[in-house]
Amino acid sequence: MIPEESFAASVIENRVQSVGLALEELLVTAQKQDCLTVGLYESAKLLNTDPDSVVLCVLAADGEDDVALQIHFTLLQSFCCDSGITILRVLGVQRLQQVLGAVDANRNQEEHGDLHCMLVTNPQADHCRLQEVGTYCQESRRLNQWVPELVLQER
Numbered sequence: 001m002i003p004e005e006s007f008a009a010s011v012i013e014n015r016v017q018s019v020g021l022a023l024e025e026l027l028v029t030a031q032k033q034d035c036l037t038v039g040l041y042e043s044a045k046l047l048n049t050d051p052d053s054v055v056l057c058v059l060a061a062d063g064e065d066d067v068a069l070q071i072h073f074t075l076l077q078s079f080c081c082d083s084g085i086t087i088l089r090v091l092g093v094q095r096l097q098q099v100l101g102a103v104d105a106n107r108n109q110e111e112h113g114d115l116h117c118m119l120v121t122n123p124q125a126d127h128c129r130l131q132e133v134g135t136y137c138q139e140s141r142r143l144n145q146w147v148p149e150l151v152l153q154e155r
Contacts, residue, residue: 019136020152023088024099026120026129027058031100035122038100039114040072046119047076051083055130056120059147060090069116076117077147086137092152 030036037046047054057080059073073089080087090096096115120130140148 022129022132037119058118095152
C-alpha cells in the first residue's frame with residue numbers, strides 16, 4: 001500500500017470506530033432515559049402512532065439470510081426515508097446485546113427483546129453522540145450509500 005492509501009484507510013477506520021462508540025453511547029443513554037424502543041413489532045407500532053418523535057432507526061443484523069427479516073427491514077427503511085428519519089444499518093447484534101445488557105443486568109435475554117430494530121426517540125435530541133451518528137449517515141448518503149452501514153467491533 002502507498003503511504004497515502006494507508007493513511008486514508010487508517011483515517012476511515014478511526015472514523016468508523018469513533019461512530020461505533022458514539023452509537024453505543026447514544027443507545028445506552030437512550031435506554032437509561034427510556035427513549036429507546038426495541039423490537040420490530042414495537043418499532044412498527046411507534047412509527048405508526050408517533051413517527052415525529054423518532055430521531056434514529058437502527059437496523060441490526062449479522063448477514064442473516066432471513067427473508068422475512070429483510071422484508072421487514074425494507075418496509076421500515078422505506079417508511080423512515082419517507083418520514084425523514086435517519087437510518088443506520090448495523091452489523092454486530094452480539095455487541096449490541098453486550099452494550100445494552102450491561103445497562104440492566106437484571107433483565108434476561110428475552111426481556112431485552114428483538115435487537116434487530118431499535119428506535120431512538122429522545123426529545124432532547126441535542127445529544128452530541130446523536131449528532132455524530134447523524135453526520136456519519138449524511139456523509140455516507142452523499143457517497144451513494146442509501147442506507148449507511150456500520151460494523152460494531154467486539155470487545
